[in-house]
Amino acid sequence: MQTIFEKSQSRQHAYSLPASDSAFNAFHPPQHLLRQTPLLLPEISELDLTRHFSQLAHRNMSIDTNFYPLGSCTMKLNPRINEWAAALPGFTRCHPFSPDETVQGNLQLMAELIDLLCEMCGMAAGTLVSNAGAQGEFTGIRMISAYHEKQGDDRKRELLIPDSAHGTNPATAAMNQYKIISIRTNEKGDMDLEQLKQSVNHSTAGLMLTNPNTLGLFSPSILEISKIIHRSGGLLYYDGANLNPILNVARPGDMGFDVMHLNLHKTFSTPHGGGGPGSGPVLCVKRLEEFLPVPRIIKEGIEYRLKWQAENSIGHMASFQGNFAINVRAYLYAKLHGHFGLRKIAEQSVLNANYLKAKMEPFFTIPFSQPCMHEFVMQADRYLSKEIRALDIAKRLLDYGVHAPTIYFPLIIKECMLIEPTETESKLTLDYFIACIQKIVQEIESDPQLVKTAPHTLSVSRLDETLAARNPILKHQTSKKNSE
Numbered sequence: 183m184q185t186i187f188e189k190s191q192s193r194q195h196a197y198s199l200p201a202s203d204s205a206f207n208a209f210h211p212p213q214h215l216l217r218q219t220p221l222l223l224p225e226i227s228e229l230d231l232t233r234h235f236s237q238l239a240h241r242n243m244s245i246d247t248n249f250y251p252l253g254s255c256t257m258k259l260n261p262r263i264n265e266w267a268a269a270l271p272g273f274t275r276c277h278p279f280s281p282d283e284t285v286q287g288n289l290q291l292m293a294e295l296i297d298l299l300c301e302m303c304g305m306a307a308g309t310l311v312s313n314a315g316a317q318g319e320f321t322g323i324r325m326i327s328a329y330h331e332k333q334g335d336d337r338k339r340e341l342l343i344p345d346s347a348h349g350t351n352p353a354t355a356a357m358n359q360y361k362i363i364s365i366r367t368n369e370k371g372d373m374d375l376e377q378l379k380q381s382v383n384h385s386t387a388g389l390m391l392t393n394p395n396t397l398g399l400f401s402p403s404i405l406e407i408s409k410i411i412h413r414s415g416g417l418l419y420y421d422g423a424n425l426n427p428i429l430n431v432a433r434p435g436d437m438g439f440d441v442m443h444l445n446l447h448k449t450f451s452t453p454h455g456g457g458g459p460g461s462g463p464v465l466c467v468k469r470l471e472e473f474l475p476v477p478r479i480i481k482e483g484i485e486y487r488l489k490w491q492a493e494n495s496i497g498h499m500a501s502f503q504g505n506f507a508i509n510v511r512a513y514l515y516a517k518l519h520g521h522f523g524l525r526k527i528a529e530q531s532v533l534n535a536n537y538l539k540a541k542m543e544p545f546f547t548i549p550f551s552q553p554c555m556h557e558f559v560m561q562a563d564r565y566l567s568k569e570i571r572a573l574d575i576a577k578r579l580l581d582y583g584v585h586a587p588t589i590y591f592p593l594i595i596k597e598c599m600l601i602e603p604t605e606t607e608s609k610l611t612l613d614y615f616i617a618c619i620q621k622i623v624q625e626i627e628s629d630p631q632l633v634k635t636a637p638h639t640l641s642v643s644r645l646d647e648t649l650a651a652r653n654p655i656l657k658h659q660t661s662k663k664n665s666e
Contacts, residue, residue: 183237183238183241183641185658186224186226186231186234187224187658189224189226189230189234190224190225190226191225191226191227192225194225194226194227194230195225195227195228196226196227196228196230196231197228241640243580243585244455245257245259245260245455246260248583248585249583249584249585249603249607249611249614249615250585251538251584251585251587251601251602251603251615252585252586252587252588252602253396253398253557253559253587253588253591253599253600253601253602254348254396254423254424254557254588254591254600254602255448255588255602256423256426256445256448256449256556256602256604257455257585257602257604258426258448258451258604258605258606259451259604259606260451260452260453260511261451261515261518263514263518264451264452264510264511264514264515265511267510267511268507268508268510268511272287272288273288273506273507273510274507276288278501278502278503282485282486282487282488283485286485286486288506289479289486289487289488290486291509291510291513292310292503292506292509293479293481293486294513295310295463295509295512295513295516296308296309296310296463296465296479298513298516298517299444299463299465300465302429302430302433302516302524303422303425303433303434303435303442303444303465304433304434304435304436305434305435305442305465305466305467306465306466306467306468306471307465307466307468307471307474308463308464308465308466308474309321309463309464309474309475309478309504310461310463310503310504310509311464311475311477311498311499311500311502311503312443312461312462312463312464312499312500312504313459313460313461313462313500313505314447314460314461314462315350315421315422315423315443315444315445315448315460315462316350316353316354316462317462317499317500318422318443318444318445318462318463318464319350319351319354319390319419319421319443319462320354320357320358320499321443321462321464321475321496321499322419322441322442322443322464322466323341323354323355323358323360323388323390323419324358324473324496324499325441325464325466325470325473325474325496326387326388326419326440326441326470327358327387328473328494328496329417329469329470329473330387332473332494335415337384337385338384338385338386338387338388338415338416339359339360339361339385339387340360340361340362340363340383340385340386340387341355341358341360341361341362341363341386341387341388341389341390342363342365342378342381342382342386342388342389342390342411342416343355343362343363343364343365343389343390344364344365344366344367344373344391344392344395345364345365345366345367345592345593345594346367346371346395346396346397346592346594347390347391347392347396347421348392348396348421348423350421351390351392351421352364354390355390360387361385363381363386365377365378365381367397367594370399370550370552371395371397371399371549371550371552372395372399372401372402372403373391373401373407375403375406375407375410378407378410379410382410382411382413382414382416383414384414384415386411386414386415386416387416387417388411388416388417388418388419388440389407389411389416389417389418389419390419391407391418391419391420391421391439392420392421392423392424393420393424393428393434393437394424394427394428394554394555394556395424396591396592396600397549397550397554397558397559397592397595398424398535398554398555398556398557398558398559398600398602399550399552399554399555400427400428400555404437404438405437405438407438408437408438408439409438411438412438417440417441417470418438418439418440418441419439419440419441419442420434420437420439420441420442420443421442422434422442422443422444422445422449423445423448424555424556424557425444425445425448425449426448426449426527426528426531426556426604426605427528427531427532427535427555427556428528428555429449429524429525429527429528430521430522430524430525430528431525431528431529435467440466440467440469440470441464441465441466441467441470442464442465442466443462443463443464443465444462444463444465445460445461445462446460446461446462446463446508446509446511446512447459447460447461447508450511450512450515450516451511451512451515452508452511452512452515453511459505459507459508460505460508461504461505461508461509461512463504472492472493472494472495473494473495473496474492474495474496475495475496475497475498475499476489476490476491476492476495476497476498477489477490477502477503478492478495479503488503526605527605528556528605529605530605531555531556531603531604531605532553532554532555532556533605534603534604534605534607534612535554535555535556535557535558535601535602535603536553536554536558537609537612538558538601538603538612538615538616539554539560539601541612541616542558542560542601542616542619545619545620545623546560546561546562546564546599547560547561547562547563547564548560548561549561549595556602556604557600557601557602558600558601559592559595559598559599559600559601560598560599560601561595561596561597561598561599562575562597562599563596563597565626566597568626568627568630569630569634570626570630570633570634571597572589572590572597572598572599573589574633574634574636575599575619575622575626575633576589576599577633577636577637577644578622578625578632578633578636578637579618579622580636580637580639580640581636581637581638581639581640582618582621582622584615584618587599587600587601588600588601588602603615
């Protein structure tokens with residue numbers, strides 16, 4: 183397929199401007215600001231432009247077109263009713279600087295969403311301003327820093343993080359100038375309690391933890407972990423990326439966590455991928471409420487208003503009130519499902535994951551035999567003798583119309599594949615995935631080169647991802663012929 187630049191034709195255009203505009207004609211910018219060379223943009227008709235991007239769109243894999251078992255990402259159905267609601271004029275036509283009295287419905291929706299999330303998670307207060315999970319993490323750790331600073335304890339400069347954690351956890355800790363103490367995973371896939379006890383001291387600011395963890399396992403030691411951290415004067419941070427399987431089953435606040443973020447673009451079904459859009463609300467217990475970022479939504483009588491200043495707040499973390507349209511979608515998702523509907527979502531996600539896990543046992547090494555939560559890890563190490571790695575199997579799945587799962591994460595698992603089917607996939611889809619895996623395993627035995635060189639049916643074949651990362655081409659290289 184040609185690029186849009188290669189399709190360029192002289193004097194073609196996809197826009198229509200007035201022949202004359204008095205205001206434009208009256209504007210005379212300084213000569214030194216005027217472009218001295220042609221603007222090398224493609225020239226193309228409106229219909230050709232439409233077809234070009236439509237053809238590109240049809241080449242995409244998405245949750246609407248393909249099974250997407252991307253571990254730790256919760257690629258579930260995005261209900262169309264949510265899209266309809268988010269597009270209502272009362273939401274889309276409001277400016278962020280609209281006076282509070284003119285957007286009471288919007289403020290009420292955000293306030294009620296915070297209350298809903300707090301109730302589900304066992305927290306006291308929260309904010310929606312964070313635009314992504316990583317930004318929510320950064321916000322939560324900033325709040326922990328502010329808490330210790332107010333306590334006058336400047337010794338607490340260490341954060342404990344499991345070796346199975348999401349990569350954003352140590353990145354967040356480093357950005358907040360903390361020393362990172364890694365806690366190893368034991369043979370059961372849980373945190374090593376003995377090392378945790380040895381690592382906790384007067385310098386411990388807190389622990390960042392995902393529960394269930396990135397191995398798809400719920401920690402039976404969570405209450406003991408909470409006691410260990412709190413006895414040292416530290417705080418617990420909950421990475422909410424894996425909240426889906428415990429919705430209205432277990433609450434982070436009841437486990438002992440003090441501050442957390444959620445990923446509305448995962449657990450609450452809002453569209454995501456390719457860098458956004460996201461929403462990472464931050465919730466906390468009562469003693470950390472004063473450190474929440476601004477603006478805060480305050481209810482006075484029957485009216486709502488934004489509070490832009492607070493004495494002990496960590497300040498502004500994002501523009502305005504976060505990704506409002508994403509929050510609208512999440513609010514409706516929670517309202518439509520209700521308490522028991524959300525619990526059913528959690529239960530079904532666990533059932534689907536355990537079904538796939540059981541079916542994968544004949545083909546892969548399953549490092550942890552106990553039941554998983556919403557996702558599980560499996561290892562492709564038994565095929566290394568055939569020079570086949572997890573990457574090759576993931577690439578071959580693309581030929582069967584299945585998006586590749588997360589591979590080589592968590593890093594502590596050799597030839598790891600992290601599978602998360604979510605609750606919205608049918609048994610028919612899960613069985614198709616099982617059949618694809620079985621077929622690929624047969625191919626590994628009979629024709630390993632076929633798997634090693636996959637994919638074969640896509641618009642591009644196997645790419646050199648290392649070269650692309652180290653020497654990216656980020657703009658079109660216009661040839662002399664095209665510029666003339």
